Amino acid sequence: MEEAIEGAGSRPGNAAANGNSGCAPLEQRLGESLDVHITAEDLEQLKAEMQGCPPCLEFIESLKTTVKMCHEFGLEQTPAPLSEGTKSRMVEAYEKVLARRSQLPK
Amino acid sequence: MSTAIESPKSREVELAEELLRGNAAAFDEFVNIFQSKIFQYTLMMCGHREDAEEVAQDTLLKVFENFDQLQDARNVRAWVFRIARNACLMKRRKSVFAPKTELSLEDYLPRTEEDGSGVRMQIADWSRVPESQLLQKQLKEILAAAIRELPEIYRSVLLLRDVEELNTEETAEILDVKIDVVKTRLHRARLAIRQKLDRHLLEASATLSR
Numbered sequence: 001m002e003e004a005i006e007g008a009g010s011r012p013g014n015a016a017a018n019g020n021s022g023c024a025p026l027e028q029r030l031g032e033s034l035d036v037h038i039t040a041e042d043l044e045q046l047k048a049e050m051q052g053c054p055p056c057l058e059f060i061e062s063l064k065t066t067v068k069m070c071h072e073f074g075l076e077q078t079p080a081p082l083s084e085g086t087k088s089r090m091v092e093a094y095e096k097v098l099a100r101r102s103q104l105p106k
Numbered sequence: 107m108s109t110a111i112e113s114p115k116s117r118e119v120e121l122a123e124e125l126l127r128g129n130a131a132a133f134d135e136f137v138n139i140f141q142s143k144i145f146q147y148t149l150m151m152c153g154h155r156e157d158a159e160e161v162a163q164d165t166l167l168k169v170f171e172n173f174d175q176l177q178d179a180r181n182v183r184a185w186v187f188r189i190a191r192n193a194c195l196m197k198r199r200k201s202v203f204a205p206k207t208e209l210s211l212e213d214y215l216p217r218t219e220e221d222g223s224g225v226r227m228q229i230a231d232w233s234r235v236p237e238s239q240l241l242q243k244q245l246k247e248i249l250a251a252a253i254r255e256l257p258e259i260y261r262s263v264l265l266l267r268d269v270e271e272l273n274t275e276e277t278a279e280i281l282d283v284k285i286d287v288v289k290t291r292l293h294r295a296r297l298a299i300r301q302k303l304d305r306h307l308l309e310a311s312a313t314l315s316r
Contacts, residue, residue: 062232066300069249070268076246079145079159082137086163091133093170098128101174 114139115183115271122179141166143183144190147265150253151194161197165190184276187266191280230307245303252302260295267292 050056082090118139124132144165149158168189176185253261253269266277267288274292278285 058232062230062304063296063300065232066296066303067268069245069303070253070264070296070299071271073246073249073253073269075146075149075250077145077149077155079141079162082141082163082166086167087137090137090167090170091130093167094125094130094133094173097170097173101128 118182119179122176122182125173126176126179137166140169140186143270144186147187147190147270148194148197150250150265150269151191151258151262152197153254157197161190161193164197165193168193181276183270184272184280187270187272188280191262230304230311232304232307245306248303248306249299252299255302256295256298260291260298263288263291264295264299268296 046060047057050060118136121132121136121139125136141162144162145158148161148165149155152158152161165186169186172189176182253264256264262281263277266272266280267274272280274285274288277292278288281288283291
């Protein structure tokens, strides 16, 4: 299964396909570049390394837009309100937890 | 004068702290927030509204039955999603709606074309996706469909990391996999989603130019 999706990652680094060379290492770093913990310096360095590879730049911009869309993703469908019976069971469960905890030695 | 804007995550933590302190006044808001979040996750995982609603309710019930097991309120979102994920797996095992097969990932391979100088990739013009259009209905639908079509192991990582914005460590713990596995699957899932959106943009562009 994991191998099957791997081809999706070969796009920007495929020198034969896009006519550029030397961008294969960037492919491995594309994932890193989207990590929320990446520093601004790292991102700038990555962008600088990509300057000679317009398809890489286009690709990473589209990937960043994809991640942004995922962050903003939300379904328009909402769940039906909980029935009174279901809610009562939850309240009861919570109260049992509180009661159980109050019986523990301090 | 600056006004501090409270993040949704910090509100969840506050509510969990209140509930751990025994303040039942936080109950309704906690339920409202998490019912919607869990429903979204379970609907994307189970693929059927009735299943998703049932799993969301089961999850919330388990959350309250085990609330004293929440060690640290700051981890409430990850803790709740771990319960949701397990409930979802149980449901998928039982459900008549559970898909029998996963979609082939061949669909995510990039398209290529010959142009005389070699094989070239077809890349859509993503600059035509301005900020204001990101959440437009059509794109949202394409995105939702693309997420649903991901095989489960990729979908769960993407939903937890990019949609619920849990961190890599939390996601690894919820899914019982190593951190490197989360990173690899997330990267591939993002690439697959990007590919779907790219195809949509290419098709939309071709339609416009006709």
